[in-house]
Amino acid sequence: MDAKKLVNNDFADVMFNRHSVRVFDKNVKIDRTELQEMIREAATAPSACNLQSWHFVVIDNPEAKAKLKKAAMKFNYPQIDTASALVFIAGDTQSHEVYRDVWQKVYEAGNITKEKLDQIFNTFLPLYENATPEFLQLDATMDSAIAGMQLLLVARAHGYEANPWSGFDFKTVIADLGLDPLRFVPVMCVAIGKPDASVTPLQTQRYPAEQLTEFI
Numbered sequence: 560m561d562a563k564k565l566v567n568n569d570f571a572d573v574m575f576n577r578h579s580v581r582v583f584d585k586n587v588k589i590d591r592t593e594l595q596e597m598i599r600e601a602a603t604a605p606s607a608c609n610l611q612s613w614h615f616v617v618i619d620n621p622e623a624k625a626k627l628k629k630a631a632m633k634f635n636y637p638q639i640d641t642a643s644a645l646v647f648i649a650g651d652t653q654s655h656e657v658y659r660d661v662w663q664k665v666y667e668a669g670n671i672t673k674e675k676l677d678q679i680f681n682t683f684l685p686l687y688e689n690a691t692p693e694f695l696q697l698d699a700t701m702d703s704a705i706a707g708m709q710l711l712l713v714a715r716a717h718g719y720e721a722n723p724w725s726g727f728d729f730k731t732v733i734a735d736l737g738l739d740p741l742r743f744v745p746v747m748c749v750a751i752g753k754p755d756a757s758v759t760p761l762q763t764q765r766y767p768a769e770q771l772t773e774f775i
């Protein structure tokens with residue numbers, strides 16, 4: 560992660576001038592090294608118990624786009640047809656199975672004591688090992704949604720625009736993308752590219768935050 564490499568490191572611009580762009584310049588290619596870098600940056604997102612219950616499927620070629628289209632609602636075809644790449648984010652309900660490795664590394668790096676390591680394993684692992692499928696799906700969905708939001712901002716920091724979308728068939732999209740439906744839950748797709756200059760993106764409004772806020 561090298562902040563100096565970011566094309567746009569102006570946080571206010573990255574956040575407040577983000578708008579969903581749904582039609583992209585088809586001539587722009589984003590190389591896989593950069594896509595992987597953007598995903599690496601997005602995956603610095605927080606996650607429940609640091610389980611990182613996300614999985615990224617990169618769709619950047621016609622064959623992969625055809626697979627995604629099978630499950631997508633028609634109004635999302637423009638993003639699929641024109642984006643340089645789409646990153647499908649699925650929640651991983653089995654992330655706790657490698658949980659020991661993640662914290663073992665933190666321990667080996669000298670960042671936590673053996674007692675703290677054991678405490679983490681004894682507190683959190685039983686929670687996940689005994690969890691219902693609904694709990695695991697919800698947890699994985701929350702983690703993935705946060706990574707998705709972060710990817711939207713990372714894309715802007717790299718000089719691209721993006722659109723998050725989940726208008727696809729939730730029952731079929733996981734299998735259509737070649738993932739295991741017993742393990743992964745669909746969360747969202749992020750279309751990334753340079754905007755088609757001939758199309759003006761929709762400027763959306765927000766409800767006044769006061770209307771949706773209570774202090775208790």
Ligand SMILES: Cc1cc2nc3c(=O)[nH]c(=O)nc-3n(C[C@H](O)[C@H](O)[C@H](O)COP(=O)(O)O)c2cc1C
Nearest residue numbers: 577578579581635722723724725726727747761763
């Ligand atoms: C969970 C989620 C699902 C969405 N699904 C779609 C979709 O299927 N198609 C689409 O064009 N936009 C989709 N959007 C984009 C929203 O329409 C958009 O974010 C919203 O209208 C606000 O506009 P803005 O992104 O320009 O701020 C989705 C956004 C979110 C967060």
